[in-house]
Amino acid sequence: MNRTVLVVGAGGREHALVRALQRSPQRPHVICAPGNAGIARDAETVAISATDNDALVALARDRRVDLVVVGPEAPLVGGLCDALRAAGIRAFGPSGAAARLEGSKAFAKEIMAAAGVPTARSFTVTDADAGRRAIAELGLPVAVKADGLAAGKGVVVAQTADEAHAALDACLVERAFGDAGAAVVIEEGMSGPEVSLLAICDGEHVARFPAARDYKPIGDGNTGPNTGGMGSVSPVADIPDDLADELIEAVHRPGIREMARRGVPFTGVLYAGLMMTPAGPRVLEFNARFGDPETQALLPRVDEDLVDLLTRAADGQLDDRPVRVGAGAAVAVVLAAADYPATPRTGDQITGLDEAAAAGAELYHAGTAADGDGRIVTAGGRVLAVSAAGRDVADARARAYAAADHVHFAGQQRRSDIAAGL
Ligand code: AMP
Ligand code: GLY
DSSP: OOOEEEEEEOSHHHHHHHHHHHTSTTOOEEEEEEOOTTHHHHSEEOOOOTTOHHHHHHHHHHTTOSEEEEOSHHHHHTTHHHHHHHTTOOEESOOTTTTHHHHOHHHHHHHHHHHTOOBOOEEEESSHHHHHHHHHHHOSSEEEEESSOOTTOSEEEESSHHHHHHHHHHHHTSOTTGGGGSSEEEEEOOOSOEEEEEEEEESSOEEEOOOBEEOOEEETTTEEEEOSOSEEEESOTTSOHHHHHHHIIIIIHHHHHHHHHTTOOOEEEEEEEEEEETTEEEEEEEESSOOTTHHHHHGGGBOSOHHHHHHHHHTTOOOSSOOOBOSSEEEEEEEEOTTTTTSOOOOOBOBOHHHHHHTTOEEEESSEEEOTTSOEEEOSSEEEEEEEEESSHHHHHHHHHHHHTTOBOTTOBOOSOTTTTO
């Protein structure tokens, strides 16, 4: 009997996971809940919300699912993997307690301090007066971060004291992020190139991916408001494999050890957002999952059986070695809807998808839907990612943009400088 794998989530990351799992020589049957219009073309989709733990457990049980792979942070923090494991179902992803590494920046800082992981000096505060003292103590620029999940909007890097105080008050006084802003991490400002280093963990062992980079601001040259990510690339020239190995030993390994020591072993993807400062690498944040859109440039490069790899991780049987990837590079270019990130317009018809795929790219859908007439229309801010592999970054970049040129919809926004100059 073929194995059945359930992917939970609805974005481009989950579409990339579905495709990569389907490439397994085990020829698994892949189900995605809830998925999206593009995922529905490739796999069976079931209309259950990613945060409906009871319904997902029932689905996994009814369909005798062998492995559940959870994409987004909200279900992880909400204990979906705990609920699955309690029902005897194999899950790839951290427990709710371990996902606090992403769900609470204050907790992440506490773990980093205890484990000796390099990160910026910081204070965690719950009242505005203490916050002002911390801002004065740390000097400018200073990063003001809502403790909890804030959909990427909870961080302000303030250049002036007024800006820092406003960000502090937004969290603690105006409660702009609700409970997620009831505590605030105030961190020394740093500068340097950023890199995303993701590793599969089984509570003890670590299998890293090559370094990746995402491009958060909407505009070329990193201008304009931050988004969920406008594109990604792997590898990153300034982070060769030997440096990535060193970073794993300085960051992921001690982090995982400290979690295990506390009785909350971390199983899943530990994603470190790093800044390469003049004083050395510093962790900006931990995420407890695959990055989006990094995954869209990482998984096309994987050259081993992902079903086997994630099953081993879930079972605590991971080999302590990097994930095997092919030579070359991959680049993903995100096509976003009109008026994203403020209030993305929906319902615009998308054309050219088949032509783009025929040009040799992978099209990972994120915000798409099928309308009544079978047309694919925009249905979210980030509409899709066009991902291409190549012999090097420049080649992958050229292929991704050439394929993306085929895709049209009204008001489309895309950056023209993803992976440029690398
Ligand atoms: P985070 O969600 O903590 O990764 O922060 C989001 C973004 O804010 C990062 O990708 C950085 O570009 C920026 N950032 C966060 N912390 C700092 C810091 N201490 N100094 C400078 N920039 C920062
Ligand atoms: N690419 C940023 C994230 O996944 O959080």
